Structure formats: C-alpha cells, structure tokens
Amino acid sequence: MKTLTYKIIDGKSNGYLALLGILGLFVLGGAAAFFFMEHSGHWASGMTNQIVWGVPHVFAVFLIVAASGALNVASISSVFNRKLYKPLAPLSAVLSVTLLLGGLTVLVLDLGRPDRLIVAMTEYNFKSIFAWNMILYNGFLAIVGVYIWFMLERKMNKYSRYAGFVAFFWRLLLTTGTGAIFGFLVARQAYDAAIMAPMFIIMSFAYGLAIFIVVTIASYSWTNRPLGDVIFERLRKLLGVFIGAVFYFVAVYHLTNLYATEHHGVERFILLDGGIYTQLFWIGQVIIGMLIPLALIFHPALSKSRNALVVASILVVIGGLAQMYVTIIGGQAFPLDMFPGKIVESSFFDGGINSYIPSLPELALGIGGFALSLIMIALAVKILRLLPADLSDAEISPHHKA
Amino acid sequence: MSQQGTDTSRRQFLGKAALATGLSVAPGVLLYEVAHARAPEMPATNKQRWGMLIDTSKCATGCNDCVTACQNENGWGGENSSEKLSADTQKAQWIRKVKLTDKQTGHVQSLPLMCQHCETPPCVDVCPTGASMKRTDGIVLVDKHLCIGCRYCMMACPYKARSFIHEALKDQKPHVPRGKGTVESCTMCVHRVDSNGTPACVESCNKEGHKAMHFGDLNNPSSEISQELKKNGGSQIRADLGLNTGVRYQGL
Amino acid sequence: MAYSQRLTRKAIAWLIGAVFLLPLTTSAEVPMPVIPKAKGQECVEPTDVMRKDHMNFMLHQRDETVQRGIRTTKHSLKECIECHNAPDESGKVANVDTPDHFCSSCHTYSAVKIDCFECHADKPENTQYLHSIVDGKTPHHANMKSEDKTLSKETLEMLAAKGKQ
Numbered sequence: 001m002k003t004l005t006y007k008i009i010d011g012k013s014n015g016y017l018a019l020l021g022i023l024g025l026f027v028l029g030g031a032a033a034f035f036f037m038e039h040s041g042h043w044a045s046g047m048t049n050q051i052v053w054g055v056p057h058v059f060a061v062f063l064i065v066a067a068s069g070a071l072n073v074a075s076i077s078s079v080f081n082r083k084l085y086k087p088l089a090p091l092s093a094v095l096s097v098t099l100l101l102g103g104l105t106v107l108v109l110d111l112g113r114p115d116r117l118i119v120a121m122t123e124y125n126f127k128s129i130f131a132w133n134m135i136l137y138n139g140f141l142a143i144v145g146v147y148i149w150f151m152l153e154r155k156m157n158k159y160s161r162y163a164g165f166v167a168f169f170w171r172l173l174l175t176t177g178t179g180a181i182f183g184f185l186v187a188r189q190a191y192d193a194a195i196m197a198p199m200f201i202i203m204s205f206a207y208g209l210a211i212f213i214v215v216t217i218a219s220y221s222w223t224n225r226p227l228g229d230v231i232f233e234r235l236r237k238l239l240g241v242f243i244g245a246v247f248y249f250v251a252v253y254h255l256t257n258l259y260a261t262e263h264h265g266v267e268r269f270i271l272l273d274g275g276i277y278t279q280l281f282w283i284g285q286v287i288i289g290m291l292i293p294l295a296l297i298f299h300p301a302l303s304k305s306r307n308a309l310v311v312a313s314i315l316v317v318i319g320g321l322a323q324m325y326v327t328i329i330g331g332q333a334f335p336l337d338m339f340p341g342k343i344v345e346s347s348f349f350d351g352g353i354n355s356y357i358p359s360l361p362e363l364a365l366g367i368g369g370f371a372l373s374l375i376m377i378a379l380a381v382k383i384l385r386l387l388p389a390d391l392s393d394a395e396i397s398p399h400h401k402a
Numbered sequence: 403m404s405q406q407g408t409d410t411s412r413r414q415f416l417g418k419a420a421l422a423t424g425l426s427v428a429p430g431v432l433l434y435e436v437a438h439a440r441a442p443e444m445p446a447t448n449k450q451r452w453g454m455l456i457d458t459s460k461c462a463t464g465c466n467d468c469v470t471a472c473q474n475e476n477g478w479g480g481e482n483s484s485e486k487l488s489a490d491t492q493k494a495q496w497i498r499k500v501k502l503t504d505k506q507t508g509h510v511q512s513l514p515l516m517c518q519h520c521e522t523p524p525c526v527d528v529c530p531t532g533a534s535m536k537r538t539d540g541i542v543l544v545d546k547h548l549c550i551g552c553r554y555c556m557m558a559c560p561y562k563a564r565s566f567i568h569e570a571l572k573d574q575k576p577h578v579p580r581g582k583g584t585v586e587s588c589t590m591c592v593h594r595v596d597s598n599g600t601p602a603c604v605e606s607c608n609k610e611g612h613k614a615m616h617f618g619d620l621n622n623p624s625s626e627i628s629q630e631l632k633k634n635g636g637s638q639i640r641a642d643l644g645l646n647t648g649v650r651y652q653g654l
Numbered sequence: 655m656a657y658s659q660r661l662t663r664k665a666i667a668w669l670i671g672a673v674f675l676l677p678l679t680t681s682a683e684v685p686m687p688v689i690p691k692a693k694g695q696e697c698v699e700p701t702d703v704m705r706k707d708h709m710n711f712m713l714h715q716r717d718e719t720v721q722r723g724i725r726t727t728k729h730s731l732k733e734c735i736e737c738h739n740a741p742d743e744s745g746k747v748a749n750v751d752t753p754d755h756f757c758s759s760c761h762t763y764s765a766v767k768i769d770c771f772e773c774h775a776d777k778p779e780n781t782q783y784l785h786s787i788v789d790g791k792t793p794h795h796a797n798m799k800s801e802d803k804t805l806s807k808e809t810l811e812m813l814a815a816k817g818k819q
Binding site: 440442443444445446535537539543545546547570571573574575576577579580581582583584592596 | 716717718720721722723724725726727732735772773774775777778779
C-alpha cells in the first residue's frame with residue numbers, strides 16, 4: 001500500500017460549528033442534570049430502591065461496550081494483519097477512547113457519592129468485578145493511549161503491532177468484565193448466566209462498529225474526502241456478520257432460559273407480557289436492532305447505498321440502547337424469586353413487577369454522555385491527524401477490486 | 403482539747419458489710435462477665451456469630467411491632483422520617499412484613515424480612531470499595547465512610563434488603579449515622595449488640611408478648627437460639643443459594 | 655500575522671493575566687472564628703494536639719469502630735459532640751450548617767468542607783432525649799434503654815456541673 005497522507009479537517013465551516021454547538025448544548029444539559037441530582041439527591045431521578053440502575057446506566061454501559069467494539073477496526077489491522085483496515089486504525093482507536101470516556105463520565109456522575117471517586121480508586125475489594133473494572137477501564141485508556149501514540153508517531157509505527165495485541169486482549173478482558181457485572185449476580189432471574197460476558201463481547205462488536213461506520217462516513221462525506229467502495233464494502237459486510245453473531249447469542253440466551261421451568265417467569269415477562277420491556281425487546285432490539293439492519297445490509301439493491309448503511313448503523317445503535325434497557329431495567333423490574341409458589345405482598349414492593357419512569361435529569365445525563373463522546377471525536381479529528389486525506393480505491397488498493 | 407483515738411467501730415461495720423456484699427455479688431458479676439461481656443475496647447471476634455430465628459406461626463399478618471421498633475430505634479420511616487422529597491418507592495425500609503399466600507393451597511403466612519446477614523453475602527462480594535462488609539461476628543454492615551453509592555450491592559442482594567438514601571437527611575440518631583448517597587440496611591442493631599443488648603425488633607416482639615423472634619449466638623450451642631434451632635429446626639429463605647444466612651425461619 | 659490577529663491575541667493574554675491577579679484586589683479582613691466553649695473541664699487531648707491531629711484521630715477511630723467493633727469513647731465522634739455541642743441552659747444546641755456549631759466555626763473560616771454530618775448527628779443524644787419527652791411519642795426511658803448503661807466521664811462531669819449551678 002502507498003503511504004497515505006493523514007490530514008486534520010479544516011473545521012471552519014458553519015456546519016462543523018453547528019455540530020459542535022448542538023453537541024455542546026447536550027453536554028451542558030447533562031452537566032446541569034448532574035449538578036441538580038448530586039446536590040439535591042437521587043429523589044429527583046426515577047430510580048428507586050426497586051429499580052436502582054436506570055437510564056444513566058443504560059447509556060453508560062452501552063457506551064462502554066461500544067467503546068471496546070470501536071477498537072475492532074484497529075485490532076483487525078494490527079492483530080489480524082488485514083492491511084486494508086490500517087488507514088482507519090487511528091480513528092478507530094481514538095473513537096474507542098472517547099466512547100469510553102463518555103460512558104465512564106455518566107457512570108461516575110450517577111454515583112450517590114461522586115465526591116468519593118478517590119475512595120473508589122484507592123480502596124479495592126478484589127472479589128468485586130466492579131473493582132476490577134476500575135482497573136480495566138483506566139488501563140484501557142492508558143494502553144490505547146500508547147497505541148494511538150505508536151500509530152501517529154512515525155518512528156514508533158513499527159511497535160504499533162505490539163500495542164495493538166495488548167489493546168486487543170485488554171479490551172476482551174474489559175468487555176468480559178462488563179458483561180460479568182450482570183453475569184455474576186445470583187439474585188436475579190434475568191442475570192446469573194455465564195453467557196452474559198461473551199454476549200456482551202459480541203454486542204460490543206456490533207455496537208462499536210455501527211458507531212464507527214457512522215462517524216467514518218459522516219467525517220468523509222462532510223469534509224468532501226473520498227471514501228472508496230473497497231473500505232465501504234468491508235465495513236458493510238463486517239457489520240452484517242456481527243449483527244448475525246449477536247442474533248445467535250440472544251437466541252441461545254433466551255432459548256436456554258426457556259428450557260428451564262425456573263426461568264419461565266422472567267422469560268414470559270420479557271418476551272410476552274412485560275409491557276414496555278416486551279415492546280422494546282421485539283420492536284427495539286430484534287426488529288430495529290437486528291432484522292431491519294440485516295435487510296439493509298444484504299439487500300441486493302440497497303447494499304450499494306451509503307445512506308442505507310448509515311441508517312442500518314443508526315438502527316443498530318437504537319437497538320443496542322433498547323437491549324441495554326431490557327437487560328438492565330427489565331432485569332430489575334422482574335421481582336426476586338424469594339418464595340416460589342407464593343403470592344408475595346409487602347410494604348417494600350416485593351412480589352410484583354417494579355415500575356420505573358425515566359426522569360428528565362436521567363435522560364439528560366445519559367444523552368449528555370453520548371454527546372460528550374461525539375463532541376470529543378469531532379474535536380479530535382481537528383486536533384489530531386486521524387483521517388487519511390484520500391481513501392478512494394485507487395489510493396489504498398490499486399490492485400484490489402471492491 | 404486533746405485528740406482521742408478515732409472510733410473505728412462504724413468503719414469496721416461498713417467494711418464488713420461491703421465485704422459481705424461484694425462476696426455475694428462477685429460470683430454473679432463474674433458469671434455475667436464470662437457469659438456476655440465484650441468490653442468497649444475489645445474488637446468483635448468470630449467466637450460469636452449473631453443470628454435471629456423467626457417463628458412464622460407466631461407472626462400475625464397485621465402486626466407491625468418489629469417494624470415500628472426498628473423505625474424508632476434507627477430513625478427511618480414513619481411520620482417523623484426526614485425523607486420528605488423521596489417517593490414511596492425511594493424511601494428506605496430496613497425491615498418489612500411480608501405476607502405470603504400459597505398459590506396452590508391458599509395458606510396465608512406472615513414474616514418480617516430484613517438483611518439476612520449471610521455468611522457469604524453477595525453484597526459483600528460485589529462492593530468495589532469494600533464498604534459492604536461482614537464483621538467477624540457475622541453482622542453484615544455498610545461502612546458508609548467508604549460507600550460511593552454505586553448501588554451494586556442492591557442489585558446483588560437476593561433479599562432486596564438494602565435501601566439507598568435519595569435525599570439529605572436531618573436529625574439522625576447519634577448511634578445510627580445515615581446519609582444521602584449511601585446505601586444502608588438492617589444492622590442487627592449492632593450498637594445494641596455491642597453493649598450486650600438485643601435488636602429492637604426482637605425486643606419489641608417479645609415485650610408485646612408475641613415471642614415470634616429470637617436473637618442470640620449461633621456459635622454457642624447452649625444459647626437459647628441454638629437450642630431452639632436444634633430442637634425445632636429452622637430454614638433459610640433462598641436456601642438453594644448456599645449463603646448460610648444468620649436469620650432463619652420456622653414454618654416456611 | 656495580521657495586526658488585528660496580534661492585537662486579539664495580546665488582548666486575550668492580558669485578560670487571562672488579569673484573572674490571575676484578581677486575588678490581589680481583595681482587602682477585607684476575615685474575622686477570626688468565634689469557637690464556642692465546650693462544657694466539661696478539658697478535652698481528651700491537649701488543644702494543640704487536637705488542632706493538628708483531630709482528623710487523624712477520627713479517621714483511625716472510625717475504622718476501629720465500624721470494621722472491628724471497638725467502641726472506646728476517647729476518640730468517639732459521638733462523645734466529642736456530647737461535650738462540644740452540649741445543650742445550653744435553655745436546652746438549645748447548634749446546627750452544623752450555622753457557624754455557631756463548634757466544628758463549623760473553624761471549618762467555615764478555614765474553608766475546609768467536612769461531610770461527617772451528612773450522616774452523623776451533629777447534636778448530642780441528650781437533645782433527642784428531651785425531645786421525646788416533649789413529643790410524648792415514646793416512653794422517656796426508651797432511648798436510654800438502648801444505650802450503654804453508663805455515660806461517659808465527661809458527660810457525667812458536665813451533668814454534675816449543671817446540677818451544681
């Protein structure tokens with residue numbers, strides 16, 4: 001491959017400033033929501049003693065999972081030696097860092113005592129997967145930081161392969177740790193399953209790549225830089241494969257639960273009569289998040305269209321948020337199974353489906369975190385030379401057919 | 403006036419009386435010391451494991467004495483609660499009465515449910531900072547100096563025993579610190595237990611004559627609770643989880 | 655570089671510099687704090703030791719009490735409050751959010767935020783005790799029952815001193 005020229009974007013157009021402005025407003029909204037909730041207390045949120053993790057966690061976990069997946073393109077180039085992905089590796093790595101930072105921001109700002117973050121960084125209970133995640137998340141930032149440096153600094157390029165290896169294994173540990181947050185919980189019917197960790201890894205592939213595709217296609221089309229069909233086709237097919245893999249894991253998870261009578265209650269709740277959770281599962285996670293994107297990706301006519309791929313990617317993101325909502329909040333809405341075979345009533349809302357209405361501060365915080373990630377990558381392409389000036393087919397692979 | 407020798411007969415009488423009193427009281431004091439005492443400067447030890455036993459057959463469905471006693475003792479809930487902004491689903495509850503109706507038979511039971519003080523508590527496993535802790539004598543607590551309010555322990559608890567404080571509190575009881583942004587649950591009245599007392603719920607249940615709740619040292623085979631458990635048994639809620647709870651129930 | 659650009663940069667640099675010089679514009683004298691006198695003869699540690707190390711005593715004692723169950727009273731926060739925020743003749747005690755409170759008087763002056771009283775009671779046990787008589791809600795011995803049978807030495811001295819007045 002020829003040596004490519006990486007250039008920063010101009011970043012002076014009205015469109016770019018408008019983008020920063022809109023994202024900035026959402027970030028400010030998130031900050032305002034945080035100050036209100038932290039000062040006044042979590043009564044201002046819709047979270048309760050029954051649904052303890054709400055919309056902020058949906059966004060935070062989604063962003064963290066997507067972050068590790070966004071590193072995929074860089075990993076494929078460094079670890080699996082697919083040279084065609086190499087030009088996009090720096091963007092992939094920086095995007096993964098910004099997504100992780102956005103997710104962590106939402107997670108930390110939702111703590112009951114965010115002023116005690118120092119305690120969280122210094123006191124560790126190593127049996128807790130949360131404690132391990134603190135180390136994994138911060139380590140990821142450091143390792144990918146080094147990886148980015150190696151990729152951008154010409155004389156360090158020859159070491160980027162090794163940093164890529166370390167980053168690849170580290171992100172597998174990180175996503176395993178994130179899935180294990182739920183997988184390790186014996187208390188709830190929807191969790192306590194070993195499949196949660198690998199399912200989160202597969203989901204990270206899909207969600208991360210979807211966001212990466214949107215960011216890449218947007219960056220190139222809005223700066224009028226050429227993006228050839230070779231790369232486009234690679235990304236399209238890869239997303240299709242990842243969505244298919246997610247479909248497999250979701251199917252195995254539910255089919256296994258359906259086999260055991262013990263889990264019929266929670267399965268019936270999610271798949272049949274859980275109201276909003278059932279709708280979000282079938283319409284959000286399955287149809288919008290998997291089936292329609294697959295159709296858009298593999299349909300003979302639509303598959304040529306760039307817009308179709310962008311729409312498919314956005315639908316995957318929406319489906320991912322729906323999946324997180326069903327997993328995190330649906331899993332808490334279903335009551336604990338303390339007294340099998342009995343009708344349970346108490347003053348502490350035992351025995352029934354727990355209700356949850358997301359509040360505006362929570363939505364603002366979650367969306368603010370997503371906006372923070374996007375505003376950081378929008379600024380990053382202006383500050384760092386992340387984007388090759390020309391990714392047309394002729395530049396990257398004169399001998400390759402799309 | 404010349405000094406005469408002081409009359410010591412009264413002194414001698416008092417001395418003998420004190421000796422007699424001391425001798426009669428001493429054995430009692432000694433026994434008391436051996437049986438109960440843990441001086442304030444001594445740490446808790448694993449020689450004792452505090453537990454509770456609840457006989458659901460003596461627990462009436464409408465009765466809330468244990469809940470009220472806990473509220474008064476620990477300063478949560480009730481009309482005096484300073485949780486004014488929190489919704490009902492957000493207000494803390496350390497102990498609650500649960501009414502069970504069997505789906506097959508229609509049999510109705512009632513029992514108080516609080517932190518089960520497990521031997522291998524899932525809440526302790528998952529706490530990132532170690533704030534959720536088990537004392538060596540078996541009481542599971544939240545060290546609120548370390549709690550960051552992440553609520554992972556609340557996700558992990560199989561009994562939904564924990565509560566999160568959703569607003570700033572005032573007028574906390576001096577022996578029960580509680581605050582916004584931290585998680586809390588039944589402490590088995592650790593402040594009472596450390597002064598050789600019993601938890602408020604057990605004390606109230608017994609005082610009101612229901613006698614459905616027992617408290618004692620599970621490690622001492624001659625304690626009342628151990629003897630009752632040996633004689634009539636006791637089961638754990640969610641025993642299949644293998645947590646070896648310190649709170650056991652009869653009649654479930 | 656164009657003249658206008660140089661001028662803009664110079665202006666921005668001066669503005670940033672001015673912000674850093676703002677503290678020099680303050681001239682008001684902040685009055686020394688009025689630290690309320692505590693009841694009892696003397697504190698458990700000498701004043702200069704307390705000034706330097708009170709936070710360390712508390713940081714150490716809290717772990718001993720919560721994690722190990724050691725309830726010595728010398729460095730117990732509850733006991734500090736018993737003496738340093740004891741009710742005056744009319745039964746009033748200070749709230750921590752006012753500078754009348756012993757801890758707040760100095761901490762407000764030194765601008766060091768403390769979060770102890772987000773959880774801990776800032777008033778002594780005795781005030782609650784009086785309240786429960788007034789409210790009539792619980793029998794007036796109920797709160798005493800749950801406590802140590804003995805009051806601390808300092809509290810006893812304080813109560814004895816009150817009795818003598």
